[in-house]
Amino acid sequence: MSKIYVDEIVGNGNANTVAMPSGSVVQVGTQVAVNGLQTSDTTTSYVAVGNGLIASITPRFTGSKIKVHLTYQAYVQSGNYIAIKLYRSVAGGSYAAATDAPPVNGGYIWDCGSFDFIDEPSYSLGNTISYQPYFRGHTSSNAVYFGWGSSDAGSKCIMYCEEIKG
Numbered sequence: 001m002s003k004i005y006v007d008e009i010v011g012n013g014n015a016n017t018v019a020m021p022s023g024s025v026v027q028v029g030t031q032v033a034v035n036g037l038q039t040s041d042t043t044t045s046y047v048a049v050g051n052g053l054i055a056s057i058t059p060r061f062t063g064s065k066i067k068v069h070l071t072y073q074a075y076v077q078s079g080n081y082i083a084i085k086l087y088r089s090v091a092g093g094s095y096a097a098a099t100d101a102p103p104v105n106g107g108y109i110w111d112c113g114s115f116d117f118i119d120e121p122s123y124s125l126g127n128t129i130s131y132q133p134y135f136r137g138h139t140s141s142n143a144v145y146f147g148w149g150s151s152d153a154g155s156k157c158i159m160y161c162e163e164i165k166g
Contacts, residue, residue, distance in 0.1 A: 039147060
């Protein structure tokens with residue numbers, strides 16, 4: 001059995017030139033944890049979750065996939081449900097839906113949840129990609145709430161990104 005011991009792997013002049021196998025996690029972008037977040041809405045159109053719940057990453061390789069993880073809480077009044085989508089901004093541009101169908105669709109009364117979303121965005125090296133959750137209800141007769149609104153440690157909404165080598 002062979003072993004290789006190294007302290008550091010450095011590319012020839014640039015760390016981004018190190019060949020990595022497809023599927024490798026290259027880096028983890030910003031992790032955002034917002035405590036006491038609560039955004040409510042009574043429309044049936046997607047609205048942005050506020051209070052800085054935006055995770056960003058600047059890919060090191062072309063063709064990488066971006067894995068986005070979101071942990072959240074929601075409150076839905078009777079007779080309604082919540083749909084949550086991730087929206088993406090590339091290089092500071094406007095936010096647009098990263099997917100046609102919401103990864104989360106449902107939830108009644110108080111609900112905690114999380115999901116991972118694998119995105120294959122179009123970008124140029126050096127561009128920062130940012131993700132923000134948007135949500136909506138099914139009916140405008142009752143409000144839906146993203147986040148508990150409590151300041152205790154159990155009410156954090158957490159989001160982060162990972163670059164996965166394509």
